[in-house]
Structures are given as C-alpha cells and as structure tokens.
Amino acid sequence: xxxxxxxxxxxxxxxxxxxxxxxxxxxxxxxxxxxxxxxxxxxxxxxxxxxxxxxxxxxxxxxxxxxxxxxxxxxxxxxxxxxxxxxxxxxxxxxxxxxxxxxxxxxxxxxxxxxxxxxxxxxxxxxxxxxxxxxxxxxxxxxxxxxxxxxxxxxxxxxxxxxxxxxxxxxxxxxxxxxxxxxxxxxxxxxxxxxxxxxxxxxxxxxxxxxxxxxxxxxxxxxxxxxxxxxxxxxxxxxxxxxxxxxxxxxxxxxxx
Amino acid sequence: xxxxxxxxxxxxxxxxxxxxxxxxxxxxxxxxxxxxxxxxxxxxxxxxxxxxxxxxxxxxxxxxxxxxxxxxxxxxxxxxxxxxxxxxxxxxxxxxxxxxxxxxxxxxxxxxxxxxxxxxxxxxxxxxxxxxxxxxxxxxxxxxxxxxxxxxxxxxxxxxxxxxxxxxxxxxxxxxxxxxxxxxxxxxxxxxxxxxxxxxxxxxxxxxxxxxxxxxxxxxxxxxxxxxxxxxxxxxxxxxxxxxxxxxxxxxxxxxxxxxxxxxxxxxxxxxxxxxxxxxxxxxxxxxxxxxxxxxxxxxxxxxxxxxxxxxxxxxxxxxxxxxxxxxxxxxxxxxxxxxxxxxxxxxxxxxxxxxxxxxxxxxxxxxxxxxxxxxxxxxxxxxxxxxxxxxxxxxxxxxxxxxxxxxxxxxxxxxxxxxxxxxxxxxxxxxxxxxxxxxxxxxxxxxxxxxxxxxxxxxxxxxxxxxxxxxxxxxxxxxxxxxxxxxxxxxxxxxxxxxxxxxxxxxxxxxxxxxxxxxxxxxxxxxxxxxxxxxxxxxxxxxxxxxxxxxxxxxxxxxxxxxxxxxxxxxxxxxxxxxxxxxxxxxxxxxxxxxxxxxxxxxxxxxxxxxxxxxxxxxxxxxxxxxxxxxxxxxxxxxxxxxxxxxxxxxxxx
Numbered sequence: 001x002x003x004x005x006x007x008x009x010x011x012x013x014x015x016x017x018x019x020x021x022x023x024x025x026x027x028x029x030x031x032x033x034x035x036x037x038x039x040x041x042x043x044x045x046x047x048x049x050x051x052x053x054x055x056x057x058x059x060x061x062x063x064x065x066x067x068x069x070x071x072x073x074x075x076x077x078x079x080x081x082x083x084x085x086x087x088x089x090x091x092x093x094x095x096x097x098x099x100x101x102x103x104x105x106x107x108x109x110x111x112x113x114x115x116x117x118x119x120x121x122x123x124x125x126x127x128x129x130x131x132x133x134x135x136x137x138x139x140x141x142x143x144x145x146x147x148x149x150x151x152x153x154x155x156x157x158x159x160x161x162x163x164x165x166x167x168x169x170x171x172x173x174x175x176x177x178x179x180x181x182x183x184x185x186x187x188x189x190x191x192x193x194x195x196x197x198x199x200x201x202x203x204x205x206x207x208x209x210x211x212x213x214x215x216x217x218x219x220x221x222x223x224x225x226x227x228x229x230x231x232x233x234x235x236x237x238x239x240x241x242x243x244x245x246x247x248x249x250x251x252x253x254x255x256x257x
Numbered sequence: 258x259x260x261x262x263x264x265x266x267x268x269x270x271x272x273x274x275x276x277x278x279x280x281x282x283x284x285x286x287x288x289x290x291x292x293x294x295x296x297x298x299x300x301x302x303x304x305x306x307x308x309x310x311x312x313x314x315x316x317x318x319x320x321x322x323x324x325x326x327x328x329x330x331x332x333x334x335x336x337x338x339x340x341x342x343x344x345x346x347x348x349x350x351x352x353x354x355x356x357x358x359x360x361x362x363x364x365x366x367x368x369x370x371x372x373x374x375x376x377x378x379x380x381x382x383x384x385x386x387x388x389x390x391x392x393x394x395x396x397x398x399x400x401x402x403x404x405x406x407x408x409x410x411x412x413x414x415x416x417x418x419x420x421x422x423x424x425x426x427x428x429x430x431x432x433x434x435x436x437x438x439x440x441x442x443x444x445x446x447x448x449x450x451x452x453x454x455x456x457x458x459x460x461x462x463x464x465x466x467x468x469x470x471x472x473x474x475x476x477x478x479x480x481x482x483x484x485x486x487x488x489x490x491x492x493x494x495x496x497x498x499x500x501x502x503x504x505x506x507x508x509x510x511x512x513x514x515x516x517x518x519x520x521x522x523x524x525x526x527x528x529x530x531x532x533x534x535x536x537x538x539x540x541x542x543x544x545x546x547x548x549x550x551x552x553x554x555x556x557x558x559x560x561x562x563x564x565x566x567x568x569x570x571x572x573x574x575x576x577x578x579x580x581x582x583x584x585x586x587x588x589x590x591x592x593x594x595x596x597x598x599x600x601x602x603x604x605x606x607x608x609x610x611x612x613x614x615x616x617x618x619x620x621x622x623x624x625x626x627x628x629x630x631x632x633x634x635x636x637x638x639x640x641x642x643x644x645x646x647x648x649x650x651x652x653x654x655x656x657x658x659x660x661x662x663x664x665x666x667x668x669x670x671x672x673x674x675x676x677x678x679x680x681x682x683x684x685x686x687x688x689x690x691x692x693x694x695x696x697x698x699x700x701x702x703x704x705x706x707x708x709x710x711x712x713x714x715x716x717x718x719x720x721x722x723x724x725x726x727x728x729x730x731x732x733x734x735x736x737x738x739x740x741x742x743x744x745x746x747x748x749x750x751x752x753x754x755x756x757x758x759x760x761x762x763x764x765x766x767x768x769x770x771x772x773x774x775x776x777x778x779x780x781x782x783x784x785x786x787x788x789x790x791x792x793x794x795x796x797x798x799x800x801x802x803x804x805x806x807x808x809x810x811x812x813x814x815x816x817x818x819x820x821x822x823x824x825x826x827x828x829x830x831x832x833x834x835x836x837x838x839x840x841x842x843x844x845x846x847x848x849x850x851x852x853x854x855x856x857x858x859x860x861x862x863x864x865x866x867x868x869x870x871x872x873x874x875x876x877x878x879x880x881x882x883x884x885x886x887x888x889x890x891x892x893x894x895x896x897x898x899x900x901x902x903x904x905x906x907x908x909x910x911x912x
Binding site for chain 2: 177
C-alpha cells in the first residue's frame with residue numbers, strides 16, 4: 001500500500017485523474033477544441049449538441065496497477081438551445097480516494113460560437129488523515145473558424161480554495177482534414193513547470209472503425225486508441241505509454257439515444 | 258517571333274533549374290538532419306553522385322523497376338507501388354503531370370521528381386553493349402593552416418582522380434584514386450595512391466541481370482542485415498523511414514570503409530525472384546594490440562599520422578553470402594544471409610560498456626525483410642539475427658491519411674549484444690544494437706504551407722560510451738515552411754533532443770539528462786532569374802542540469818546562375834558564436850560537384866566561402882572553391898592565421 005502512496009506522490013503530475021473518455025485519451029487528451037460528450041470533463045463548450053441523450057461509462061487503470069484506477073460516468077441531456085451534462089468519478093484505492101462530480105451547461109451562440117460552464121465538487125480522503133471537500137468552476141469556448149477548423153480554449157477546475165486537481169488551461173485547434181481524418185493540437189499548462197503541447201489524430205480506417213494516436217510533450221507520453229461505433233453505440237479503447245511508469249489503458253462505452 | 262521562341266526556350270531551360278534546386282534542397286535537409294549522426298569524415302558524394310547521375314541519365318518511368326525507382330529517395334513505397342500499378346493498368350505515361358491523378362503524388366513531389374525522370378514511350382529494347390559516356394574528374398584541394406591534416410607524414414593537399422564509363426549501355430566501369438590531406442602520395446611501399454577503387458560491371462536484360470567485378474555496394478531490406486554506403490536515418494521526410502533497397506550497385510564513392518571488394522552477381526532466377534551472390538575479400542584498418550588481437554576498427558579511411566599508418570590494412574576481412582529478392586504484386590520480400598570472417602581475433606576493451614562488443618573472428622548473419630502496400634498503407638519491416646541468435650527487429654508503417662497528409666510510424670528493437678558489421682538500421686546511436694525506439698512522424702502539404710514533424714522516443718538497455726547506466730531519451734522536430742510565391746520561401750524549424758550523459762562530477766551515481774535544442778529561421782528569395790538569396794538565423798541551446806548555454810549562427814548565401822552563361826557561383830558569409838563545443842551548430846555547405854560537406858561551428862568566428870563553376874568548352878567544366886574560417890578571441894581576431902581551404906576541380910565528359 002505504501003508503494004501505491006509513493007507512486008501516487010511521485011507520479012501525480014504525470015496523469016490527470018479526470019477521465020475525459022477513451023476517445024480523447026487516445027488522442028493525447030486533446031480536449032480544447034474537441035466536440036465529444038465526455039467534454040464535460042474537459043472543455044465544457046465541446047459537449048456534443050446533437051440533441052441526443054448520451055450515457056457513457058469509463059474505466060482507467062493507471063500503469064496497469066490493479067488498485068490505481070479511475071471509474072467515471074457521464075450523461076448528456078439536451079435542452080432547448082443547449083445541453084446539460086453531468087459526470088461523476090472515483091479515483092484511488094483503499095487508503096486514498098478522490099471522488100468528484102461535475103455539472104455543466106453548454107449552448108450555441110450563433111453559428112460559429114459555443115460556450116460552456118461547469119461546476120464541480122471533489123472530496124479527497126486519506127486513511128488515518130481524514131478528508132477534505134472542495135469546489136471549483138470550469139469554463140470554455142469553441143469558435144468555428146471555418147467549416148473544418150475549430151479553435152477552443154478552456155480553464156478547468158479554477159478554485160480559490162484547495163482543490164485536489166490543479167487548474168488546467170488549454171488552448172487548441174481541431175481540424176477536420178477530410179471525412180475520415182481529424183487532427184487536434186493543444187497547448188496546455190497547469191503550472192509554470194508543467195506546460196507543453198499535445199497532438200492527436202483520429203482516422204476512420206473503416207466506416208465504423210477508428211484509429212487514434214497522440215503525443216504529449218511534457219511529460220513525454222505516447223497514446224494510441226481504437227474506436228468501434230456500430231450505430232448509436234460507442235466503444236472506445238485507448239492506452240497511454242509513459243517511458244518510466246509504463247502503460248495506462250482506458251476503456252469507455254457510451255450510447256446515444 | 259524570334260523573341261517568343263527564345264523566351265519559350267529560356268522557360269524550358271530555367272524550369273528544370275528551379276526543380277533541380279528543389280531536389281538539392283531535399284538532399285540538404287536530409288544531410289543536415291543527419292549531421293550529428295554521421296561520422297566527421299563521412300563522404301557523402303555517393304548520395305549526391307547518384308542524383309547527379311540521374312540528372313544526366315534520367316530514369317524512364319515507363320520502363321523503371323521498383324528497385325530503380327528506389328534510388329529516388331524522396332518517393333515513398335506507396336507512391337512507387339501506385340506508379341507501377343498505374344503503368345501496368347493504364348499503359349505508359351505520356352506526361353509527368355499525369356501523376357497528379359495518382360494517390361500520394363502532390364505537385365511538390367512531381368517537381369522534385371522532374372529533374373531525374375522522363376516519360377519516354379520507347380519500347381523495351383535490348384540494351385546496347387557499349388553505350389556509355391566517359392566521365393573524367395580531377396580534384397585538387399589544399400588546407401592552409403597548422404592543423405591535424407598538416408601534421409601528417411604526407412603533404413597537406415587532397416587529390417582525387419576519378420574516371421567513370423557509364424551510361425545506358427550494358428558495360429560500365431569506374432576507377433577512383435584518392436589521397437586525403439596529410440597522407441603520403443603513395444602508400445604501403447606501392448606505387449599507388451592511398452585509396453584505389455575500381456570496378457567493371459555488366460548489366461543485362463536476361464537471366465544475368467548484373468555482374469560486378471571489383472568494388473561494389475549492397476543494400477537489402479531495411480538495413481538490419483546488409484547495407485553498405487549511405488543510409489537515411491530519422492529525418493523530416495517521413496518516407497525515408499522505410500528504406501528502399503537498391504540491391505547490387507557498382508561502387509564509385511571515396512568512402513574508404515563502406516564497400517565490398519570482389520565479385521557479385523545478380524541472376525533472375527524466375528519471374529518473381531532474383532538471386533544475388535557475393536564474395537568479398539579486403540583489408541581493413543584496425544587497432545591491433547601487442548598480442549595480435551583487434552581492439553577497434555577504424556572507419557575514417559585516414560592514414561596521416563604514424564599510428565594511422567601503422568593501423569592501415571592490418572585486418573583481413575572475407576565476406577560471402579547471398580540474397581534472394583522476391584516480388585509478387587504489392588508484396589516484396591528479401592532473404593539475406595552471409596558470413597564475415599577475419600584473419601585476427603577481436604578482443605575489445607575492458608570498459609563495462611564494451612563488454613557486449615563483438616569478440617571472435619567469425620560471424621554469421623541472416624535477415625528477412627518485407628514490404629507490402631495495401632491501399633493507402635505501406636508496411637515494411639525486417640528481422641535479423643546473428644550467429645548467436647541475438648535479434649534485431651524493425652517494423653514500420655507509412656499511412657497516406659489524405660492527399661495532403663501522411664503519417665509514418667516505426668518501431669525498432671535491437672538486442673544489446675546484436676552483432677553485424679554491415680547493419681545500418683534506423684537508430685539514435687551509431688550502431689544497430691542496444692536500442693529500442695518508436696518514431697512517429699507526420700507531414701502536411703497544404704498549398705503554400707508545408708508542415709512536417711516527428712518525435713522519437715528511444716532507450717538503451719545497456720551502457721554506452723559516456724553513459725554508465727541504461728538510459729533513455731527523446732527527440733522532437735517540427736518544421737513549418739511557407740512559399741508565398743514562386744520566388745520566395747520562409748522556413749521555421751525547431752529540433753530538441755534529450756539524452757542521458759554521465760554527470761559532470763566524477764563518480765557521479767547516475768547519468769544526467771542532457772538537452773540540446775536548435776531553432777532556425779530561414780528565408781529564400783529569388784529577386785531575378787539569375788540570383789538567389791538565402792538568409793539563415795539559427796539559435797542553439799545546450800543544457801545539463803541547471804547550466805544552459807547558447808550559440809548563434811547567422812549567414813547569408815548568394816547564388817548566381819545565368820542561363821547559357823559560362824560562369825555560375827555561390828557565396829556565403831557567416832558569423833557564429835557559441836559558448837562551447839556543446840552548443841555547436843551544424844550547417845550544410847556547398848562544394849564543388851560531387852563534394853558536399855557540413856560545417857560544424859563552435860566558439861566565435863566568421864566563415865566565408867565562394868564556389869564557382871566555369872564551362873571551358875562542351876563537356877568540360879572547371880570548379881573552384883575557396884573557404885575561410887576565422888576564429889576570434891574575445892579581444893578581436895586571433896593572431897593565428899585563418900583556416901583556408903581551397904579546391905579546384907576539372908570535369909570532362911565525352912562520348
């Protein structure tokens with residue numbers, strides 16, 4: 001157990017415990033300009049506004065360690081002019097847990113602009129040391145520069161008090177280069193020491209099968225993913241490869257009603 | 258009317274000149290990107306020579322084989338497969354612009370291809386026995402300063418005589434005589450210069466495809482088993498991650514190590530397969546200890562000092578083996594196997610990092626390589642093994658995501674103790690062993706904008722020179738270029754690399770991460786048809802722990818080439834300042850024909866050079882180079898004389 005605590009403390013900047021679905025995970029967690037139901041945990045402006053109800057589940061196993069896992073659920077409910085989305089997740093093991101929930105509202109402003117706001121609360125508990133509760137806010141915007149190019153920016157988990165995860169700022173571009181190809185690139189920072197670039201792509205190798213890949217510059221992490229979308233079902237599998245800490249796979253499944 | 262005809266003629270002549278520059282830029286980019294990985298004295302004339310030859314004898318696309326097309330290094334396996342499939346299905350190409358309709362062929366690729374190919378509709382005909390031109394090249398160079406070159410036992414001048422009988426005929430031949438600076442004019446008590454290379458070759462259309470007697474080179478598979486001569490490593494051009502084997506080729510270069518000497522023959526043993534058999538016996542330079550064992554091979558080919566002369570040709574090497582190449586549709590496979598034997602036993606040094614080096618006097622190697630193209634994806638790979646069963650593996654994929662976007666992936670895993678004297682796999686280190694890595698690259702061609710980037714993660718499971726622990730590192734590269742019109746181009750480039758190196762403190766427990774970054778801004782402008790201006794600013798950064806240091810290089814190039822004029826020239830003026838050798842900067846330098854070099858700039862100083870070419874008469878050209886390097890101290894110009902290198906070259910082509 002102490003080993004897990006040690007691993008957590010040395011490696012905590014290396015992964016975000018916020019689950020954004022295996023689709024963005026396979027693309028190096030580029031979420032600034034991505035449109036996806038799981039964007040409730042990334043840039044809330046990117047929550048899909050397709051008018052369909054969505055429900056999804058996700059499970060991540062950090063570094064293939066049985067006890068270090070993140071489980072998450074996300075729900076999107078369309079409403080007049082926008083969409084409400086809700087997510088909840090749990091990360092940790094017996095002696096250390098982070099649990100959180102997030103509620104977001106997203107809507108369009110004209111043809112080109114969409115924006116979103118989110119409120120989140122999180123509880124962090126360490127066995128023998130008690131627990132702490134925190135609240136934070138997130139906001140984001142998407143601007144469709146052209147029909148195929150979207151720019152996005154967001155700040156996540158901004159809080160005046162202590163919050164288990166650091167505020168994350170992301171700026172990015174999404175380019176739908178063809179019917180089959182999506183390219184993403186993000187600049188991200190959560191502290192002066194931890195800022196870098198992420199890049200990812202999604203390629204529809206067959207009509208319902210998608211390959212994904214991505215890279216993050218700091219810390220250097222490589223990502224790969226596979227998506228299978230039969231009808232309204234969305235099955236995603238992704239893995240992150242850290243040069244020292246090893247592989248962290250994530251699986252997510254969702255259904256759009 | 259006359260004016261119009263002249264104008265048309267001028268356009269026809271000038272357009273290929275533009276295209277040629279595009280081709281040269283490709284070579285320049287690749288050479289610069291590899292500068293740090295290439296040994297200091299590596300001769301790159303083999304590469305430039307191949308392209309020069311193709312400029313003079315363009316490849317007929319309608320008759321070219323896959324192996325011949327692979328000489329054009331900037332073509333990807335997908336492009337080659339698509340081109341051959343198109344000709345097979347639709348018949349001969351009438352114009353190069355037809356390629357625009359093929360997947361993977363952008364305008365940029367066609368422009369780069371133009372100087373080296375034709376689309377002649379000539380039917381297949383028997384190759385004439387003798388249809389070759391004579392190519393005679395004479396070069397003399399001199400470095401004017403006290404340097405290692407001048408401290409040798411011989412004169413400080415560099416001399417080269419090369420004769421080549423080559424063309425479209427079946428019989429070709431070549432003879433090369435060379436003396437490096439500091440080497441005696443005649444070596445080893447013989448009456449011949451230090452380096453002599455010759456070959457006689459025959460190329461046929463029947464079962465006997467090629468036979469070479471003398472010096473030759475072999476390139477098979479992905480380079481893990483048998484690959485001599487130049488090879489591309491990691492580069493901005495992602496297509497170069499998939500090696501293009503060229504099989505057996507006569508050797509005309511002046512690199513004194515990377516070739517074989519003996520007899521090699523390629524036979525067409527069936528409709529889908531070819532067999533190459535080769536045998537080679539030659540002497541190599543090596544350091545030999547008192548007990549007669551070999552401690553190190555010397556690959557520089559330099560024999561200037563008494564110790565270099567003592568090590569000259571001290572090790573006998575015998576190589577024999579074969580390669581079977583199989584092609585069927587979109588699949589190609591190559592099986593290579595050979596034995597390397599030495600007349601002395603290898604007993605490498607006692608340092609811990611040398612423990613896994615080769616020992617003994619005999620080595621067996623074999624490898625199986627393949628290439629397969631499926632729609633817009635090309636796969637290539639090779640697995641190689643040595644006599645002890647240690648394995649090296651490489652697997653690559655090139656994916657054409659859309660007409661404008663390509664993606665390349667390559668994974669390599671070379672066992673720490675894998676041994677092969679002829680392996681040249683894509684690697685971060687200088688050897689094809691002790692390495693694992695994953696390369697990912699992307700290229701975007703978006704009209705006037707081009708973007709290419711790659712990242713490479715690598716790890717070394719065993720110790721290396723100056724790294725006393727298993728280590729890992731990464732390299733990132735990105736380049737954005739903008740071509741607003743036909744006469745100007747701007748490029749922004751970034752390259753950063755992090756690798757482990759022993760700590761600065763003696764007996765440091767762990768190697769430290771050492772970073773090196775380069776940032777480059779370059780502008781190219783053609784104010785007229787005759788003049789090209791190029792300006793470059795490059796900043797380097799070296800950091801080890803908390804001690805960053807910087808370097809800066811600025812240079813201005815002027816090229817002048819007037820159509821029909823006898824004289825053409827290019828000039829460079831450069832200034833550099835780096836904190837130390839650690840923050841050094843590499844820059845490609847123009848040279849006389851077949852000569853190519855990159856300057857390594859460290860310290861503080863000025864660099865200038867002038868290259869000129871003068872057409873004496875039909876077929877005869879005279880080349881001239883004058884380069885000067887001033888190194889300055891803090892107070893001003895150093896009192897010692899500047900380093901001057903001077904070169905003159907005559908080339909005569911006749912039928």
